[in-house]
Every structure is written in C-alpha cells, then in structure tokens.
Amino acid sequence: LNHLNYQTLIATKAARIHEIGLGRPLLEFGIRRAHGKGGNAGARAALIGGADFTSNVGISHVLGYPPQGTHAHSMVQAFIALGYSELEAFQAYADVYPDDCLLLVDTVNSLESGLPNAIKVFEQLRQRGHEPVGIRLDSGDLAYLSIQAACMLDKAGFPDTTIVISGNLDELTIWQILTQIQGEAPRYGIEPDDLIGRLVYGVGTRLITSRGNSALGGVYKLVAIKKQGQWEPAIKLSETLSKTPNPGNKRVWRIYDKRDYATADLLGLGDENPQDMEGLRLHHPTDHTKVRVLYQDDIAEIEPLLVEVLRDGEVVYKNHTIEEMRQQRVSDMERLDPGVRRLIKPHIYHVSLTQELWDLKQDLIRSMRQ
C-alpha cells in the first residue's frame, strides 16, 4: 500500500504536468526535495506517468535510462570565486561537453550576463564544428525571460537551441507560462509556437512530492473472506457514504463507447461478466437515484482491468519495461475523454457498480445496521 499509493500519486502528477506541456519534454528534477529514499520510486513513477528523463542518476542507471540535467550554479560560482568569469566557466564546460552544451544562465543575471556569455560560447563551439544544445532559465519571470532569450538566440543565429525552464514549476505554473508566451511573444516578433517548440520543463519539488496533495488516500479494507472455499463478502460502515467499501470478491472493467473513449469503469462481482449482460445497468457508487443503462450496441470494447499478479504466493505477472509502461500510459490517456482530462474541475469519472454488487452492498449495510 505504501508503494502503491505514492507511485500512483506521482505517476498521476507527472501525467497532469505532461498533459499541459503541449508535448514538450519533461525532466524530473526533484531528488533533493524528495522524501528520502522514496525519491527513487517517485522518479521511476514520474517516468512512467509523463516525465521523459530524470536528473536522478542512480535510478536512471538502475532503469537503464539516460539521466538528464544541467550543470549547477556552483560550477559558475566556483569560477568566479577563484577570480575567473562566468564566460570562462561556460567555456570550460563547453570544452568538456562540446556536443552536450546546455548552460545555466542565471547565476549572475540571465539577460545581461548569462545569455550574452552563452551566445559567445555557442559561437566558439560552432566555429569548432559543434552545435550547442541550449540554455536553462531557473529564476525570474520565466515567460518573459524565455521570450527575451529566444529573441537573443534567434538574432545570434541559434534559433533551434533548447530553452529549459525550471523553478517551482507544476502544471498550473506551466499552463500560465505557456498562456503568457502565447499572448506576449508576438509583441517581440517571436512566433509563440516556435518558442514553445524549443521549451523543456525541469520540474522538481512539486512533482516528486505532489506538493499540495502529497498523499493518495488508498486504503486496505477487507471486502471478502473465504469460508469453506466460498467468498463471504465483508463490509465496514461509515458515517460518510463514499467511505463504505464495496464488498465482495470483485472484478473491474473499463467500457469504451463507439468513439473509442472510456465511458465508464464498472465494478462487479467475480462471477459477473458484462459481455453477457443485455442492458448494462451502471449504478452511481453512492447516489441511489442515479442509474445509467448501456446497450451492447453502444459499446466498442469491454476491457477487464484486474490483472493477476500473485497466485498461491507465486508471482504470475510478467514485469514490463519502463518503455512498455510509458506506451501503456500514452494509449490509456488517449482513450480518456477530454472532459475527464481537464486540469481544473474535470468531469468526474465515477466507478459504477453493477446491479448485483449494488444489491449486495445495500443488503450488507442493512444487515449490519440491525
């Protein structure tokens, strides 16, 4: 439960951030703010959920993924403290990484010092036959600065360099930055889509800790117990209707409509099969007045979601690679209705109950109350 809750939370958060980012790469930058060793599982979950790379070198190594990040401020600071300049720090870095040269430009001042110095180094690199990768902005008004950076880089002949933005980003901040770029960039002669097309997001704290909603409330509740080979359903009452667990040995299915969008998730008892049901009655999980009926003609596919992992103490599940899980996430997400995917006040996608499960639940609640 400890592992499930956290990793599901972070994969979901990463999916939300990726979703708003207009397809641009997302780098997970959070290890320093992660909850101890949990950060490793979080970085892996982020990769599955929507991050393209992580700066967590250890977990990248374990997963066989290349880590991605930039140099630190300390590299530039060390040069300056020893009597050299930001330019010399950048040059030294470019000497070591001529083909991976991405420079963090805000140690002194992004527009007045960092960018002019980065452009000098990029020109020197090009003269030596290398193409620079880009720059990183880590403070200040990231929308404004990225527009100005794009102007300067374009003018200097580097219209294709990447602009990494970072600094307390999350899905809402990125959304706001993109909106601001779309409105502001044309005033400076920059095509917003061109600028957005060179952005990369570095997201740390607010991804790895899902800041603001740092826990997913998954619980372990007994729902059935075997008595002489038969499942006996179990229940627990609660003052809050939605907290009363659904009893019994159950299955869950996802039902796709003719548009190939998921239209409902349906929870039923283990011996039920929605394929066999003529008029599929979907009960709202708690509101007894709401029942929806689906006919097989309206249904494109019924996908069983429950996957067997353990049988008699043996693992019967084949592990998937990160890449396979990423693909699964992409194809699952594509089959969700845009209304459900909305970032703020999305359409709530309830997990409905079959008639049989609904009846069982009501019976058990009644018998417990007596």
Add this chain to the structure above:
Amino acid sequence: LNHLNYQTLIATKAARIHEIGLGRPLLEFGIRRAHGKGGNAGARAALIGGADFTSNVGISHVLGYPPQGTHAHSMVQAFIALGYSELEAFQAYADVYPDDCLLLVDTVNSLESGLPNAIKVFEQLRQRGHEPVGIRLDSGDLAYLSIQAACMLDKAGFPDTTIVISGNLDELTIWQILTQIQGEAPRYGIEPDDLIGRLVYGVGTRLITSRGNSALGGVYKLVAIKKQGQWEPAIKLSETLSKTPNPGNKRVWRIYDKRDYATADLLGLGDENPQDMEGLRLHHPTDHTKVRVLYQDDIAEIEPLLVEVLRDGEVVYKNHTIEEMRQQRVSDMERLDPGVRRLIKPHIYHVSLTQELWDLKQDLIRSMRQ
C-alpha cells in the same frame, strides 16, 4: 540534501503536532501513505521530533523502539463476514492480548455498537484479573465522540482507559478538537482535563507527508572554495534578496538572553567569535535598515551550533540514540520563546548576520553586479 530536507521537515511537523497536544502521547501512523521507502526515515524523524511511538514495525525494530498501534477494521470485518459479531471479534482479541486490549470501535457504529461491546469485553477482562487499555475512535466528530465515550466508560467503571483518536489529524485539527472538548465536555458532566488526560493521538498522512507543505526548501549552494589553503567566498545573485546565499566559510551561534530563551541565531565568518565582541551587531538577513545591538551583559550563553561531522573524509561525529535526540529536542524547544513556538503566525526568528559577514556579502554583490 535529500535526507536532510525530508527528515528536518517531518521532525518539525511532529514537533508542531506534539506542541499542540498538551503533552499527550503522539503515535505516528503514516506508513501506508508515506512516500515509498522514505516512510522509514520519516517515522524515525517523527520519533525524534515529537512522536512517542510509531506503528511502523520495521523501523521500530531497527531503532529498538516498541511499535504501537491498534488492531485493524479488517479483524472485526472478518468475524462479521464469517457469521460472528463485533463482540465476538473483541472477545477473541482480548483473549490473545488480555493486558494490551485496546479496541477499535468504529467498524459498525462507535456509540451504538463498538463502545457497548468494548465495555462488555472490558468487564469480562476485569473479572479475569486484567485491566483493559482503552478504545480507539477513527471516524466521525472526534471531539463529540470522545466526550460520549468518556461518559460511557466512566459510567461503566473504566475512568482511566485510554481514548485514542485518529483520522486525518494534524496540529490544527487536534487544536480544534481540544478546544471543542474544553467547551463541550462540562455539559455532559465530564471534566475536560480528565478527558484530555486520557487522549492519545494517532497521526498518519498529514504527519508523514507534512501534507500541505510537503517539502522543505533546503538547497546546496557553493559559498566558499579553497584556493591555496585560503577560503575564497563565492556568491550567486538572485532577483529575490532572500534567495541570495550568504557567502564564505561560516559558523552559526545561538544567543540566549538572561531569561535563558534563545534571542537570536547569528551567522558569522569562520574566524569570528561572538564571545570576543563587545557590542554584538546583529544584521537582519535582508533588511539593511535593521540592526540590533546586544551587549555581553544581556547574554546568558552563546552556543555554537555548527557541529563537525566529517573531517578529511572521516566521520568524527558520535551518533546519538533516538532517546538522546528526543531529549535534545525537548531541551532546545524549552529554550524557545513562546512567541516563536506559536502555531499560527509565530514571531519570525531571523538568522542574523555579523557586521563582518554583512559587509562581505554587500561587497560581493556589488562586485558581481559590475
């Protein structure tokens, strides 16, 4: 940094929760919602910061601490599903743990089922020469229910049994519950102090993830670098004054006033010693208009806070036991002014700079800007 940030955060959160709890025991219950394996370090940090025990069996074992928790709802649910009753579940539990019998009473209904059943079991236990430990309330209005539970337990002759409360608790919720008990209990003939004196808090999600503020923003910044055996100070500029790091090889001291309360933390350069300073000039960390002067006559103690842990790659620090760290926390907390310890809008305790450090910082900022 990963380990420092998280553990400091959770120890602080635990201290806040302990602080508001009027000295009653605090149990850390968060493992299922913790960030993966990070939960172990979090439980340890909670024990140092203010929790008395944790339900995390693994880390308790490692630390040599007894774990503490209660039985789960599933125990009662299993009995009911198999055709027995809540009372029989409680009796079975009491048979196994006659001297540690603490019963979770909200599986069916706390006041109508759980408590009457618990009282029956407690009476049976007493007849057999054992004293029951208490009950746990895990849902509903915990202030109201704990008052009603106290009434019922008192009337049944168990005025000393513990009442554990749990369910999305944090420092503010506990504060509210205690305030409500103080106001409401007398109406039911219950002395508030007596009731509060039998409470125990079980705090999970909001402690182990510091929900709402799930990260402490500790950073690694280069502040000095050795050049021919000499420390050269380094700096990084920032648009935000408070984010510009304090340069140089530094020390930090805590200064106690004649009341033996900490009156200031002072950051100075490595070769400075506040003991030698006649009029100690404390510079506000960012506001250049604020300087405070302390004279040695006003000072009870100057405590150096920086402790050497590594020297030339060797660990030179003696590890302390959890108990020693708890003691340290208690004595440190006692020397903080009540205004600083206040839960909401506390007096902000700035870390001040010495004159020498202040001057160095201004010089470096000026030279970077040029």
